[in-house]
Amino acid sequence: MDILFWYWWVAGLLLLALEAFFPGAVFLWMGVSALVTGTLAWAAPGLPGEWALALFGALSIASFFAYRRFKPASRPTDQPHLNRRGAAYVGRTLTLTEPIVNGLARVRVDDSQWRIKGPDLPSGTQVTVVAVEGATLVVQAQP
Known part of the structure; x- marks a missing residue:
C-alpha cells in the first residue's frame, strides 16, 4: 500500500476545511x-503506508486529547445573558398594560413584546418576573 506524502x-x-463548516476541534x-x-x-x-496510517491515527487521538x-x-x-435575553429579565418589575386572562397575556419589555404567564391579574398591576420558560416570562404579583 503506497500512500504518497502529498495525499496526506x-x-x-x-x-x-471541514473544521470551518463543522466546528468542534475534531x-x-x-x-x-x-x-x-x-x-x-x-x-x-x-515509510510504509500501514505505518503512516497508524501514525495518523495515533497523532489524531493524542492531539485531540491533549x-x-x-x-x-x-x-x-461581562454580559452573561447575551444570548439568553429572557434570563436577563428575571427579577425585573413590570407593569401590566393588559390583564392576564386564563394565565396568559403580553407585555412590552424595553423594545419587544413578551408573552407572560401567571395568575389572572388586572391591567396596571405591578408584577415581578420570576422565571423564563422558553420564550415566555413567568410572573407573579408584587406584594
Whole structure:
C-alpha cells in the first residue's frame, strides 16, 4: 500500500476545511495530524503506508486529547445573558398594560413584546418576573 506524502497534505487541508463548516476541534486536530504525517512521509520516503496510517491515527487521538486537556478555560464575560435575553429579565418589575386572562397575556419589555404567564391579574398591576420558560416570562404579583 503506497500512500504518497502529498495525499496526506490534501487530506489534511480537506479536514481543515471541514473544521470551518463543522466546528468542534475534531477535524482541526485530524487535519493537523494528516499534515504532520505527510511531512514525515516526505522526510522519510520509505515509510510504509500501514505505518503512516497508524501514525495518523495515533497523532489524531493524542492531539485531540491533549487539546481537551490543555485548552484554555473559558473566561467569565461581562454580559452573561447575551444570548439568553429572557434570563436577563428575571427579577425585573413590570407593569401590566393588559390583564392576564386564563394565565396568559403580553407585555412590552424595553423594545419587544413578551408573552407572560401567571395568575389572572388586572391591567396596571405591578408584577415581578420570576422565571423564563422558553420564550415566555413567568410572573407573579408584587406584594
